[in-house]
Amino acid sequence: MLYLQRFRFGLKRLFLQPALSVPVVLSLGLTLAAVLTVLSVYYTLMIRPLPQIQAPEQLSVRNLKVDFGATSVNLLNQSIFAHFKQHLQSYGQWGFVSAVTNERVQTSQQEHQLTRLDASAGVPELLGVQLLLGNSSTAADQNSGVWISETVWQQLYQRDAEVIGQTLSYKGKAHKIAGVYKDVLAIPTSPEPAALQFWHFFDDTKQKSSGQVNFGSSGVTIFRGQKQPDEATIQQWLQQFLQDAPELSKLSIVSSQRDYRAEILGDKVKLIWLLLAVTLTLLLIAALNLTNLLLAHYQSRSQEFAVQMLTGCSVFRLKLLVAVENLSLVLPSVILGVLTSLWLVKSLPFLAGDSLPLLHTIRLDAEVLAVHCLLAVLLLVLFSWPLPIPAQLASALSASGKGQTKQQNSVLVNVLFISQLTLSTIIICGSVLLAYQGYRHIYTGYGFELVNSYMIDTNTKVDPGLVALPPEEMRASMLHYQQRNELLQQKVRQRWPEAIVMNSRQQPVDSRYTIRTMTDEQRNMPMTFAVSRVDSQYFATYGIPLLHGRTFTAEDSEQAIIIDLTLARQLSAEDPAQLIGRRQGIEHIVGIVAPVKNLSGLPMWYVNSKPLFTERQLLVVVLPEGQSLTAAEVQQTFGEFAAEYPELKVESMQQHWLNTTRQDRINFYLISAIAATALLLALLGIAGMSQQQSRRKRYEIAVRMATGASQRQLLWFAGRHSGLILLLGIMFGSALTLLIFNYISGYFSLFKVMNWQALLLLEMVFAAVALVAMLWPCWQVVRHDPIQTLRNQ
Amino acid sequence: MTEQLIPLVQVDDLHKEFRQGNIATLALQGISLQIQRGDFVAITGPSGCGKSTLLNVLGLLDSFDSGSYQLSGIDTSTLTVDQRSKIRNKHIGFVFQSFNLIDSMTVFDNVALPLLHRGCGKAEVAEKVEHALSAVDMAHRSAFYPNQLSGGQQQRIAIARALVGSPDLLLVDEPTGNLDSKNGDAVMQMLQKLHQQGTTIVMVTHDHRYSRCASRQIQLLDGQIIASGQKLEVA
Known part of the structure; x- marks a missing residue:
């Protein structure tokens, strides 16, 4: 009954105290949405089994690249792959596949744009893709037919069981449909295949390298087996191959192998970790901010808590009651987070473009939602646990409301505030510098003019x-x-x-x-x-x-x-x-x-x-x-x-x-949004802290006003504590920013060209903005009429 | 039978000191007293003599530095915060000068608080709250919020809250301090009625008119009992 009553009170507070509920629900909901989205990305790309790929632990990719210094080009194409496979087939199964997106295809009804997967025969079987209709690619005459994906079968042929034998034309040539495979998106080709796809197979037993050697395919060489041939064996093959292609022997050819999932992810793993770190940091900033905000709220209710304890409430029960109250703040935040995240996940193909693979397979899994709920519970505990329990019930119950009430949990408040300022400084400085670099990359330094030109x-x-x-x-x-x-x-x-x-x-x-x-x-x-x-x-x-x-x-x-x-x-x-x-x-x-x-x-x-x-x-x-x-x-x-x-x-x-800069521009806007969010959260926290401090001193300020203190003196009195904390937070943040950037510049090329002078300038600008955010609430208290303030007290 | 023999409150040589920096204030200096069930004790004395501190110690809202305090035979010196809460819930009712009602709760919910913390069922809570509010003649205001009531009405609600759990001891701190004389008189009549019904009351007041209503008076000065007896005549 009491818990229900407290929950109802929480719901009422949600609507009657928008100054508390709106910042909590918005900042928490949106940061939870960001975390949930990035967690979904992380789970899909790093943990969840790759869709349609069987036993991926036995799969790997062999890369043979011609290194040109600034760039490198794939050595293997269909022709060279045939040579490669013939020499190394005793090690396991080999397959070669490349993708062409937006291939214009004619069916009997109309034209469509599909992804064409050009592969050596048997690649779907090598990957473990399920055959739904027709013969497998290894059992039929590959050159005469094409194999469509389930989505093509569904959307273009309405799952017609008689689809086998119908024709599909592209590049002016008609091909009979020989089979239907399940959609397969987890292929490390560039570009990434779409679900609307069809396979065309080449016979890798017939094609051999001739005297004229062309290279530069976007295909990937996939291996299934216990162990790939070692580098010495690859070099042996390479030497043998280069005997027939002496013009290639002068070039530097680099060989490497990679786990199948790692090949799909490429260097995006670092990006995922960075995104996860940034969003979790934003959530931490928001959580610290809101804890501080709620501490101020609890402080104003200390008499109420004292009455609860007076009438027999235990400390644990009191915290539980407050947690139930806060459920009304956390629940809407969680719902807002899930809804926003659903939208974000749907928008990911637009937002992230080709920055991340398998974007179309990302969804909010039950496991991710469970982590989300766990985060919500942790936040609930964080918001309710530091509840200031009146140490002296007697004084809390006999407080007249006058004078400067003693700040409870003041050490905790200061630590939380310094922590959130430190984190904010790191995120703001990092994201603003990245955004600036992104801006320069997109808009300047081309060396030519953008004119009204058409190809x-x-x-x-x-x-x-x-x-x-x-x-x-x-x-x-x-x-x-x-x-x-x-x-x-x-x-x-x-x-x-x-x-x-x-x-x-x-x-x-x-x-x-x-x-x-x-x-x-x-x-x-x-x-x-x-x-x-x-x-x-x-x-x-x-x-x-x-x-x-x-x-x-x-x-x-x-x-x-x-x-x-x-x-x-x-x-x-x-x-x-x-x-x-x-x-x-x-x-x-x-x-x-x-x-x-x-x-x-x-x-x-x-x-x-x-x-x-x-x-x-x-x-x-x-x-x-x-x-x-x-x-x-x-x-x-x-x-x-x-x-x-x-x-x-x-x-x-x-x-x-x-088109070329689309992804860079989206990245620029995303990074700017992160910077703006971090700044907003930091300023909210600073203003909240300052407001809390100056309100606590309001009576004393009024007395000082009445006894002739100048506004400058009062501003100093009201803001000195927050100012000191602010200074400490930004100093810690600046030092840590320098250390962290110095560390991660080894992992992210974006940070390599970090301009330290710009960083210092940025920190000074942030400090100035933060100072304004801190002084504003003080000024609101100081500028009041002293008599009015005393009367209100 | 045993319960009847044990004094409800047994205080021996109680000392309490407040310290702020280097300045120490001796609030209680060797207080010893016994309060029997059914007593109506008025604690009087000038401002700063330690009346409220004594009441807070008796109500387990404040601790003491030395001496002993037994409530219904329970030694209170080693109790944890939660144990104190539990004892307050079961044995003590409190009425303050400033009412200490929770503004965000209705009159009913305010009065129900001790019962809810005790874990009583819905029906029992409703019945007891109804009864307590009727006793202070405020049953018709159960759906109101405290800020919709006058000072006198709020104090009656505070009394109802203190009584709802049928405590052994009712501690009353300047109950008429924030009230006009008419409302003050009404509250005092209510306390007298409760005393007649067998409630043990300890009241702090500096108003001699009201202290005379008590069956026993204790006068404090500088943290010490300077006079104690039935219906003290104070010069």
């Missing part, structure tokens, strides 16, 4: 048969497409007369580039760079400064190259200008430009681009600001040729920049 891509597949034509026919065909390109350019120029139309195959923010490695003959040193095909107007149009030499001219052949300053410095330690005119292989350098930021992170090598002589046509069009260009408009402009380019794509530089 027109006819998106037609180049027919490999062209190179097999007799020379005369091939020349005629090339000439035909070259003329086509010039004709299309002409049409675009006529439609948009103010536009700059370029033969460039890239825009500066593009991800399309070729990595090339060659040996600098003068120094006999290998060098790796990204090759970009651009035309003479490219540098001026995008504002890339020409440092030495000249830009391309119409007379230049494709052997004319321009390099960036980074590459120039690699080629010549002295004056880069001396490189102008130098021959580099069959090319010769005509100019040197300033470096620009590009996705490869490699130095740039620009080749003079001529009109394309293949079916695929690429054009870059730069329009005056305010004008735009759409695929439909371009199709219309192409006139009689439009029908030949049904999949024409137009991508604006702005849009491409937005």
Whole structure:
């Protein structure tokens, strides 16, 4: 009965004391939501069995990477994998799989975008993926068919049992559906597969490496067995393989193996731990803050607690009663936390993008909810346990309300306050600095200007048969497409007369580039760079400064190259200008430009681009600001040729920049939100503490006021205690921030470029804001009329 | 039969000192007294003489430095905080000058507190609270909150709360201090009535009009009993 009464009282307090309940429910609910979401991520990625993967402890991944310093590229592709597997199949089962997302697929009804999984036969069986219909990939003729996933079967074929034998077309070719597998998302490919997926298998027993060796696949090599071959065996195979590919032998090839789950997670494990640490710290800050707030609340109810004890209540029972009261604060917080977390988990694919794997499989598991409930119970205990039990019941019961009531649990209050300030300083400084770095990464230092530029891509597949034509026919065909390109350019120029139309195959923010490695003959040193095909107007149009030499001219052949300053410095330690005119292989350098930021992170090598002589046509069009260009408009402009380019794509530089930086921008907003939350929690705590201290001294302040103390003296009197605690908290926080950042900079590259001066400046700014938050409640007490205050007392 | 022989309150050579920094105040200096069941004792004396301190020690709200105090034969010197609470719940009722009602609870809930802490059932609580409120003529105000009542009414509620658990000892600290004379008289009549019904009462007051209502008076000065007897005539 008494507990029910206290619970009802708690519920009433929830609505009648919003100054207490709103900060508690909001700050606790939102921080619990963050913790719950990160716990769900942690549980799904690190603990829960990988969906559809059987006995993952027997699975591992073999990585063979060609190392270019700034970047590395996968050595194994379908062809090299066949060679690899043939030599090492005695160790266990091997599989190779790569993923292509947004593959346009035609069914009998309409077009869809699916993930295509190109795999060696038997990969689903190797992983343990359940076959729902049809034959397994190992038992059928793989080349003739495709295997769809359960989601495709459900959404595109409404679980039609007769789906086997129906056709599914992509890249202009019809394939019979040979089977249905369960969806499998836990594959460490890049990009990550979606549930709408289909498998296409290649026969890895027939394909062998030929004399011409291409590498650079995004596929992964999966192994199932007791033990992978050791490094010596891999090197043996590599030496044997390189005998057939001597051009690769100069490159550095790095071999490694990793546990299957670890490969899926990659270096995201550190991110998960960091997120977990940050959210738990935020929860701790909120909990310490709220404990302090509740302590102030309990202090104002000390007479009530004394009466409870007077009438026979034990200390434990009193704490239990307060815990029941607080249930009305914690329960809504828990519910708010779960609801917000449900929303966050649903939004994770948008919020986290490709920052984390398996995002679509993350959900609030019963185990995670149990941990959430346990956290709630711990918080309930934390909020109720430090209840100030009146040591002297007599004085608590005879308190007249006048004078300065003695602060109970003052040591605890101070320790809690200093702890939360310390943690807040760490989180605020860390997140603000990260946000600043993120901002700089996204918005500055590109080395080129974002202009109103559009890439027109006819998106037609180049027919490999062209190179097999007799020379005369091939020349005629090339000439035909070259003329086509010039004709299309002409049409675009006529439609948009103010536009700059370029033969460039890239825009500066593009991800399309070729990595090339060659040996600098003068120094006999290998060098790796990204090759970009651009035309003479490219540098001026995008504002890339020409440092030495000249830009391309119409007379230049494709052997004319321009390099960036980074590459120039690699080629010549002295004056880069001396490189102008130098021959580099069959090319010769005509100019040197300033470096620009590009996705490869490699130095740039620009080749003079001529009109394309293949079916695929690429054009870059730069329009005056305010004008735009759409695929439909371009199709219309192409006139009689439009029908030949049904999949024409137009991508604006702005849009491409937005897409490229999407994840960075979301990260920036998330980090900023963490910084803002930590700041808000800290300021709430500081203001609450200061308010509690100054209210406690209100009577004394009024007496001092009445006896002629100045407002400055009163402000000092009211705020000196909080000020001292504030100073201590920020000092501890600053020292710990320096230590922690120094420690974790070894693990997170983001922290490596930490600017210590900026950190100190930030701490000073935080201290100033915190000081204002502390003085404001003091000022509210000090500025009152003394007589009014005394009368109120 | 044995219970009748043991004094309800047996205090011997009680000492209590308050210390703030280097300044020590001797609140009680060798107090010894016995209170029998059915007594109505008034403790009087000037301000700061130790009246309230003695009452607080008798009510187990405060500790003492030396001496002994037995309540119903129970030695109180070694009790824990929770044991003291339990004894207060079972044996002692308290009425304060400032009422000490909980504003967030209704009159009914305030009065019910000792019974609820005792673990009584709902029906028993309802019956006893009803009875206690009727005894102080406040049954019609059971759903009110304390701040909706006058000072006199609040004090009657405080008396009802003190009585609801049928304590052996009712400790009353300046019950009329915050009341006007009319309400003060009413409260005193109520206490007299309770005494006539057999309740043991110890009352602290500095109002001689009311101290005369008690069957026995103890006068304190500087923490010592300077006079004790039936219906003391104080100069």
